[in-house]
Amino acid sequence: MTAAAPPRLRFLPEGIEVEHGLLWLDAQKPKPLGLVTHAHGDHVARHKTILCTPETAALVRKRQGPGAEFLECRCGESVTVGDLKVTLLHAGHILGSAMALIEGAGGSVLYTGDVRPEGGLTCSPAEFRHADVLVTECTFGRPDHRLPPADETRAEIVAWVHSELESGRTATLLAYALGKGQEMLALLTRAGIPVAAHGTIWNLTDIYRQFGYSFPGSRKLTGKGQRRAAILVPPRYLNVTEVKKNAPLAVAAVTGWSGRARSNRVERVFPLSDHADYDGLIKVAQSVNPKKIYTLHGYAREFAQDLRERGYDADAIPGHSGPPDDGSRPGMW
């Protein structure tokens, strides 16, 4: 007779399989039942049934169109999948992002997906629970990836935007379409700054409004002049006509990857991320206090080694190690 064990995981290139295919976590290929922790493209596939929060369901429906069935579960609530109890918990990454606590008769697994303990202006702080096994991302899993307090950086962004608008240049912030874009929209509109957001950012704001967020004084970026408004645009659209019409521009990037964002066009980099920094990842491990940790995404090998030196039983997931190549994962910026 074998001892009781937590739900069985298999780490495959297409995703994490739970209990022989009963459930998949953030799989990249269609599965019968896929848990989608949040709506960034590298965590979503066209599963037959998608288990996720109502916010993520709304975002995925908007991006995928009709097709999938959704098994919606609010953060703090649970669903039964076979013999497992699956509880979704706030992950603090973007609107609707959730961690999954998977409990079976022999133990429990906490899978973080992308996580930011302190949360943001448009998503609740992460809510950790103890589990026997922790599977955690480690995008910023090296001690040189420590970010300043987010509120300080937010205040610097607001001050910079004010000063550029007063000097006659159009303050232009580079932020990706889902998550960072709406965080900046919330920050600037709360500061009373008019904002014009590129369509890729703007077109997702109706989902945010549906879940209680508002962005007064903002509008969609069009070809018409937007003088005296700050512009929000994903990096890849910086050179579109709607943006260039607002020259002279002052361009800043908002990203935890400060070294990677610099270019001739980018004058400032504001170090703000929707991922846990190194200290945040250590806090994840301490909060969950598991018997076993698996690391994936980002500096998985280095972070697993670091955790072992701190006394944890930790291993990197094979095939999910190595530094991110260029910071271009949709969730990176």
Ligand SMILES: [Zn+2]
């Ligand atoms: Zn993400």
